[in-house]
Amino acid sequence: GPGGAARLRVGRALRDAFRRREPYNYLQRAYYQLKKLDLAAAAAHTFFVANPTHLQMREDIAKYRRMSGVRPQSFRDLETPPHWAAYDAGLELLERQEAGLALPRLEEALQESLSQMERCRADCEGPEAQQQEDVEEEEDGAWSQGGLYEAIAGHWIRVLQCRQRCVRDTATRPGRSSPVPDFLPSQLRWLHEAYAQVGNLTQAVENVLSVLLFYPEDEAAKKALEQYQAQLGEPRPGLGPREDIQSFILRSLGEKRQLYYAMEHLGTSFQDPDPWTPAAVVPEALREKLREDQEKRPWDHEPPQPSPLTHWKDALLLEGVSLTQDAGQLNGSERAVLDGLLTPAECGLLLQLATDAAGAGARSGYQGRRSPHTRHEHFEGLTVLKAVQLARAGAVSTQGAKLLLEASEHSRAVTEAYFSPGRPLHLSFTHLVCRSAIAGEQEQRMDLSHPVHADNCILDPDTGECWQEPPAYTYRDYSGILYLNDDFQGGNLFFTEPNALTVTAQVRPRCGRLVAFSAGGENPHGVWAVTRGRRCALALWHTWAPEHREQEWAEAKALLQESEKTEEEEEEEEKMPSRGPAPEPPSPRLQRVQGKAGKPPRVREEL
Ligand SMILES: O=C(O)CCC(=O)C(=O)O
Numbered sequence: 001g002p003g004g005a006a007r008l009r010v011g012r013a014l015r016d017a018f019r020r021r022e023p024y025n026y027l028q029r030a031y032y033q034l035k036k037l038d039l040a041a042a043a044a045h046t047f048f049v050a051n052p053t054h055l056q057m058r059e060d061i062a063k064y065r066r067m068s069g070v071r072p073q074s075f076r077d078l079e080t081p082p083h084w085a086a087y088d089a090g091l092e093l094l095e096r097q098e099a100g101l102a103l104p105r106l107e108e109a110l111q112e113s114l115s116q117m118e119r120c121r122a123d124c125e126g127p128e129a130q131q132q133e134d135v136e137e138e139e140d141g142a143w144s145q146g147g148l149y150e151a152i153a154g155h156w157i158r159v160l161q162c163r164q165r166c167v168r169d170t171a172t173r174p175g176r177s178s179p180v181p182d183f184l185p186s187q188l189r190w191l192h193e194a195y196a197q198v199g200n201l202t203q204a205v206e207n208v209l210s211v212l213l214f215y216p217e218d219e220a221a222k223k224a225l226e227q228y229q230a231q232l233g234e235p236r237p238g239l240g241p242r243e244d245i246q247s248f249i250l251r252s253l254g255e256k257r258q259l260y261y262a263m264e265h266l267g268t269s270f271q272d273p274d275p276w277t278p279a280a281v282v283p284e285a286l287r288e289k290l291r292e293d294q295e296k297r298p299w300d301h302e303p304p305q306p307s308p309l310t311h312w313k314d315a316l317l318l319e320g321v322s323l324t325q326d327a328g329q330l331n332g333s334e335r336a337v338l339d340g341l342l343t344p345a346e347c348g349l350l351l352q353l354a355t356d357a358a359g360a361g362a363r364s365g366y367q368g369r370r371s372p373h374t375r376h377e378h379f380e381g382l383t384v385l386k387a388v389q390l391a392r393a394g395a396v397s398t399q400g401a402k403l404l405l406e407a408s409e410h411s412r413a414v415t416e417a418y419f420s421p422g423r424p425l426h427l428s429f430t431h432l433v434c435r436s437a438i439a440g441e442q443e444q445r446m447d448l449s450h451p452v453h454a455d456n457c458i459l460d461p462d463t464g465e466c467w468q469e470p471p472a473y474t475y476r477d478y479s480g481i482l483y484l485n486d487d488f489q490g491g492n493l494f495f496t497e498p499n500a501l502t503v504t505a506q507v508r509p510r511c512g513r514l515v516a517f518s519a520g521g522e523n524p525h526g527v528w529a530v531t532r533g534r535r536c537a538l539a540l541w542h543t544w545a546p547e548h549r550e551q552e553w554a555e556a557k558a559l560l561q562e563s564e565k566t567e568e569e570e571e572e573e574e575k576m577p578s579r580g581p582a583p584e585p586p587s588p589r590l591q592r593v594q595g596k597a598g599k600p601p602r603v604r605e606e607l
């Protein structure tokens with residue numbers, strides 16, 4: 001009906017959910033209820049592949065493993081195209097010397113590869129290909145200016161080019177950029193060897209003859225053929241190469257001839273996906289150039305392309321970050337201890353920043369605040385914007401302020417990679433916090449540096465419930481504490497049961513250690529009293545809601561960039577010899593800082 005297609009268009013959120021493979025989570029439960037355990041385990045595994053930190057699924061999978069109806073093979077990725085699934089299974093069995101079991105999978109892999117190529121080829125004439133063609137036509141305009149014949153020829157050439165690309169596409173694993181080289185011939189090699197191993201010589205001959213269709217001079221194949229024929233005894237005249245491979249090659253060669261013709265006479269481009277194309281198919285005039293290209297054939301020479309960062313581990317390792325404790329080791333869910341986010345020098349710089357900022361605050365009557373949580377400790381807090389403003393006023397180092405921004409962004413990226421791959425997390429508040437023991441007040445101290453709480457809800461220890469309502473910062477989804485030092489007494493972070501009484505895990509702060517956890521009632525936590533020294537950390541909260549992104553962070557970043565630019569300009573000016581020493585103009589930067597301080601304070605998140 002009218003507007004039908006538009007009504008059925010799928011929204012972005014739904015598409016994203018599919019990309020995150022969420023339907024498999026539901027499928028898993030449905031199969032479980034139907035007692036189809038093999039499929040339930042497969043669906044669970046498929047979901048888990050895309051959501052490796054989904055702790056509930058991790059537990060469910062552990063349960064599936066213990067169930068009797070579930071085999072190791074049940075844990076398969078249902079999103080893997082069938083030809084890849086069969087290919088991998090077949091090769092694994094071959095490796096384990098199980099030729100008999102491997103054969104059906106290898107046959108399946110070949111059949112499915114050919115079918116996948118058929119489907120791909122069919123799409124070359126479908127509506128999507130047509131759209132693509134319209135775009136290309138607009139781009140080069142070559143065919144539209146010519147007559148009808150050219151238009152038809154142009155269309156046909158594009159269809160052929162597209163069909164030849166299907167070979168490469170089929171041989172390329174999802175997520176990879178280069179194809180498995182010689183995809184079909186190598187499958188045929190394994191097939192003939194496996195058939196020979198199980199004593200099925202006729203099939204071995206058929207498959208090795210098929211290899212020879214691709215590479216008539218292949219020495220290994222010729223030798224194998226001789227051997228099989230000798231073993232077979234009397235000649236079998238009916239034996240020939242596989243029909244599916246024969247027709248694949250015939251059709252492919254026909255298409256290549258036309259494409260090379262077009263290349264020679266019409267100047268169109270064609271990238272032959274195959275290394276086996278016989279020289280006779282390539283026109284004389286093109287051979288030299290193509291030989292050069294052949295030498296540059298990417299998949300023979302290029303080092304393997306790194307696949308996209310699909311797993312959080314890759315993202316962390318790249319940054320030199322390591323996972324020290326996961327949720328299991330911390331006796332909870334959605335919590336982790338990660339190390340290596342800062343070097344000792346960087347911790348030093350940030351500690352100095354905190355000290356300098358506190359000093360600047362002391363001069364303006366800002367310091368000496370007692371902690372909001374205990375009267376036995378002092379508490380200093382520095383926001384990113386304040387840090388940059390102080391840097392511009394010359395009270396703290398610019399390097400320190402810059403590192404504060406970088407360290408918070410780095411922690412956010414790591415937290416996102418670990419807990420929320422595929423769904424962006426935004427910083428909602430960044431606070432450099434130091435807690436210092438007040439000397440002489442520590443004897444017999446019974447209170448905590450930070451009482452037990454959850455970060456996005458109001459914890460009711462009596463019922464164990466956590467109310468997601470104001471004044472809690474309900475939009476906080478993940479928390480991160482990035483520690484800067486350990487030269488103090490007490491001050492460990494601890495997690496509890498929702499009763500706020502039973503401690504389930506403790507973490508000792510140290511330089512570069514990030515404790516990250518979901519901000520809800522599943523992670524009640526507190527800090528033991530700091531009884532000697534000063535404990536500094538970057539407290540970070542992240543949100544999925546872009547509207548709760550920390551505006552001051554962006555402001556601070558912009559301000560910092562501005563000062564870096566001005567500094568460069570000043571350096572340039574200093575270098576100019578014609579300028580004599582002039583009286584210092586009133587600094588526009590300082591004025592701006594003062595102007596900002598004069599404004600009514602903006603509503604900003606506080607601890
Ligand atoms: O500093 C810590 O270890 C934890 C602080 C905390 O829980 C908070 O500020 O909400």
Ligand SMILES: [Fe+2]
Nearest residue numbers: 453454455525
């Ligand atoms: Fe907290």
